[in-house]
Amino acid sequence: MNSTLILASASPRRRELLAQAGYLFEVQASSVDESRRSGEDAIRFATRLAREKAQEVFALRQSSADPTLVLGADTVVVCDGEILGKPVDAADATRMLLLLSGRTHHVVTGVAVVAGELLVEVAAEVTQVTVRTLSPQEIADYVVGGEPMDKAGAYAIQGYAARWIPRISGCYFNVVGLPLALVASLLEGVEFRLASQTIPARSLSLG
Amino acid sequence: MNSTLILASASPRRRELLAQAGYLFEVQASSVDESRRSGEDAIRFATRLAREKAQEVFALRQSSADPTLVLGADTVVVCDGEILGKPVDAADATRMLLLLSGRTHHVVTGVAVVAGELLVEVAAEVTQVTVRTLSPQEIADYVVGGEPMDKAGAYAIQGYAARWIPRISGCYFNVVGLPLALVASLLEGVEFRLASQTIPARSLSLG
Secondary structure (H helix, E strand, O other): OOOEEEEOOOOHHHHHHHHHOOOOOEEOOOOOOOOOOOOOOHHHHHHHHHHHHHHHHHHHOOOOOOOEEEEEEEEEEEEOOEEEOOOOOHHHHHHHHHHHOOOEEEEEEEEEEEEEOOEEEEEEEEEEEEOOOOOHHHHHHHHHHOHHHHOHHHOOOOOHHHHHOOEEEEOHHHHHOOOHHHHHHHHHHHHHHHHOOOOOHHHHHHO | OOOEEEEOOOOHHHHHHHHHOOOOOEEOOOOOOOOOOOOOOHHHHHHHHHHHHHHHHHHHOOOOOOOEEEEEEEEEEEEOOEEEOOOOOHHHHHHHHHHHOOOEEEEEEEEEEEEEOOEEEEEEEEEEEEOOOOOHHHHHHHHHHOHHHHOHHHOOOOOHHHHHOOEEEEOHHHHHOOOHHHHHHHHHHHHHHHHOOOOOHHHHHHO
8 A cells, every 4th residue: 555544533443453463553643523414324324424424524624745545444232222322421321231232233333435535435333242231230330441432332342341242244343433444445546546546646635 | 359360361452452342451471272172153262262271371370379260262253164263374374365355254252250169150152253365475465464373263353454344243342352342241240249249269279
């Protein structure tokens, strides 16, 4: 990869995953409004936010001399028709964990790669996650421990909640927050489109 | 848990997973012969080794005053009818990765909990893992990097190979080396049996 890769996310989990998969990148968090529009389903919501995050950071980098690829991502949990983001407080975390207990839910991550105004790739990954039945005491202890607070759906599969999750179906890294195989494939596609163009992406993005 | 938990494994991944799930434990590696008996299938092989590892370490702890639970585990990969352990050298790692490329395989971990001669619980977890097609260059670079060498099936899902694995079906932690939900359930079962006995496990094991 010859372009500079920017991860438009403040999440330490996404940073760790992208580094684990061998990518070299910079981090620049976006400041987009993360509220959901009425009638927007989980996939539309997560992919719109991913695109907005990546486009905002791409716009901030317009002045950069190097060609830039910006990666945005947003993760939500869907259970029993309800879309769960990060809990707002301990009571909200408890409510979410009670909802997930003994059920199978879906984790949806929207991913966007932006390399110019006309070079935007967006996709979503969906993973099915089964949580065993949790006792009220287990939920209370987990919430007091603090792990749920900055996680969509109020749990971290890569944390203490690991022992409560006997099975998933789909991409594991999606559940942590960044579907690595999908990201690799999107980045390869955009790199290929960049390489096969006579006009550099930077010119394209300047319109 | 009132008993001392011992992990009978030298694997740093198993140690990290068990700590992540919130367990307090000691580590004592076993020295059992890990060769497969003729005609032994993957589940029998992995569960026998898990039990032998745990029983060996339990026997070494006989003199300990505290009641002890010993956890043993063994992981193998099954692809296209072939059982893969750790590669013996770089050529063997390359051969295994060529076999896994573009295919779905199974990861089998045998788990055993030993708390006395009559208190032995054994189980196995099987997870289906899909690997995308790998180029000869990708395989060569990965083998040179050294990650495959001490891993069953010559890859680490929690490492660089993450980007090659778009989906799994089953327990993720099993693929790393220790199925945490299964381990939690076995430990709870053995603790319950210990708690409901009038004779302490230590006396049983000396019987």
